[in-house]
Amino acid sequence: MRVVTRLTWSEEKSLEKMLGNVSLRLLYKSSVHGSDIHSMNNKCTHQGPTVTIIYVGNTILGVFMLGDHPEACDNLKRANPSFYFLFQKNNVTVMKTAVLETETKINSGRLVCYSSGQEVFSVHPSESSFSMVDSLRNTLGVYIRSGNKYSECEVFHVEGIRDDINYISKITGAAKHRNSLLVELGTYKPCVDFVSEIHILLLGPVGSGKSSFINSVKSVFQGRLTRQATVGSDVTSITEQYRIYPIKDGRGGKYLPFRLCDSMGLHEKEGIGLCMDDIPYILKGCVPDRYQLNPSRPITPNHPNFIASPSLKDRIHCVAYVLDINSINDLSSKMVAKFQQIQKEVLSCDIAYVLLLTKATNCGEFLQDNFSNMDKPITSQSQIMDASKMLNIPIYNTFMVENYTSEWELDPVKDTQILFVLRQMLRVTEDFFEDLP
Structure with missing residues (x-):
């Protein structure tokens, strides 16, 4: 027996x-x-x-x-x-x-x-x-x-x-750093009084991992895997609505003062993916949660749900450009031009920005060997350098992450990686707040 x-x-x-x-x-x-x-x-x-x-x-x-x-x-x-x-x-x-x-x-x-x-x-x-x-x-x-x-x-x-x-x-380092980051983020408050919640917008091509990152963050704080944001890898975007996702600290816990915003994926062809004319309105906080995006028909001030006079707390405070680290060299010139066009709009709006490279399968091993490396920019991989130069984003604002995709259980190393990236996004955002008039 x-x-x-x-x-x-x-x-x-x-x-x-x-x-x-x-x-x-x-x-x-x-x-x-x-x-x-x-x-x-x-x-x-x-x-x-x-x-x-x-x-x-x-x-x-x-x-x-x-x-x-x-x-x-x-x-x-x-x-x-x-x-x-x-x-x-x-x-x-x-x-x-x-x-x-x-x-x-x-x-x-x-x-x-x-x-x-x-x-x-x-x-x-x-x-x-x-x-x-x-x-x-x-x-x-x-x-x-x-x-x-x-x-x-x-x-x-x-x-x-x-x-x-x-x-x-080494094996307990993950749990130690994970718990420390959970405590830090669980007690986080924005450094300025005029913003009660940090809004982080994820932008990237279809299938780059935007929705997966949102699900991963929510999973870590929930203590179990959750897949609220719809994920897909079709040639067209699975996400069709503009969504603003709150993050709750555990089941029955309080909502934390940051939100992750998801949108339709970018596509190199016009009429497919997120409409470029929608992006300025999203950045300025004019687009409401659950707005149905249309690739060929952008929102206008005449739309009944258009937010005509958004305050500073309603706008996007940080943009995270999301790219699959394995597909950086496959980006077309049209897609790169779209990123550069978006970056000009982001800079004109005084919004913080970071580059998030997903599907980094060796990142967990790197962290588990030495968690002190977390605070150091990783410059040894050519893909990271290429992406940083392509989008003109400093290497210190470039982060790697491996999202939860097909797993059934949480992994303390992966949790630590995800929480660290989220914390860095908030820190970059606060640096931009210091420069606001």
């Missing part, structure tokens, strides 16, 4: 991604193999890196250990770099992590983790109980008392671990 985990498919995949796109193989399940330390050791020793998890109500607590599982006959504490995590099963599954340099030992029938000589976490299989110090409990945000019973304990072998002494710092 095959022994299966109590983790859902979604939770298992999220954990595998958090651990660096590894695979998990179930070694021990207390309800099947026995609720005692000897049964656990018989299944788990000499297996390499492991993850031990316990189920407590709607909470899943776990510890990842990079070294071997300790043996019962070994009275020494073995240095074992590790980190702790939890899943909380409410309306949305949330993962939190804490990193500690710990040592592990089998002590009085318990699996015990020590940090600086202090016992920080332990599992007692024969009693189906656990203990945790207050500092770790507060870091994880779990409010279950030590000594509570758990319903199940499972131990997994982690396959696919890189041979790197900095492995733990």
Whole structure:
């Protein structure tokens, strides 16, 4: 009979991604193999890196250990770099992590983790109980008392671990930076009183990833993948309405003070895609949300829904030109001319602008190796230089991102990338506010 985990498919995949796109193989399940330390050791020793998890109500607590599982006959504490995590099963599954340099030992029938000589976490299989110090409990945000019973304990072998002494710092760097950016953006307020919400307009060819970026941002803040903006890759634009998307901080949370604006994709031929005559009105805030765009008939001041006297808070504050990084060299001269024409209008309206290069498939690996690179312009790729020169946009206002497209679960590295780009857009916009008369 095959022994299966109590983790859902979604939770298992999220954990595998958090651990660096590894695979998990179930070694021990207390309800099947026995609720005692000897049964656990018989299944788990000499297996390499492991993850031990316990189920407590709607909470899943776990510890990842990079070294071997300790043996019962070994009275020494073995240095074992590790980190702790939890899943909380409410309306949305949330993962939190804490990193500690710990040592592990089998002590009085318990699996015990020590940090600086202090016992920080332990599992007692024969009693189906656990203990945790207050500092770790507060870091994880779990409010279950030590000594509570758990319903199940499972131990997994982690396959696919890189041979790197900095492995733990790399795989937890994503979660650390992601959480920091979420807090920063969740408490963000515009630097000027006369604008309560930053409006960011995404402009680019059909299929460049405008709507996918909007969905990606909304997904990160929702804590689950959502696809509110319609996405497609047809030769004609899937988006036919001008849409202004608010961003909510979690399910039931507050609306954040920035909005992403989506429009019909640009096309090199006239009469297809976004009408160029609509763009000045969109930039000035004259076009209402859900306005039905027409490639051959632009909006006019006579339209019943035309906003005749928009205020500064209604206008576009930042334009993000969106290009597929793999198709930059395929842009026609007519398409480049359209971008240049739009850029002149953007500059005349005193609007901030950035260049967003999508479908950058190697960006996640670049960030995971060193998250300190996030604040540095990436100038090594020829496509980035070509796009920057083509549209006359400084390299420091050029960003790469890999949107969520066909995935089913969130990835902390990709989340970090998306949040970083959004934060930089807001910073560029605030720099422009400083120059407004």
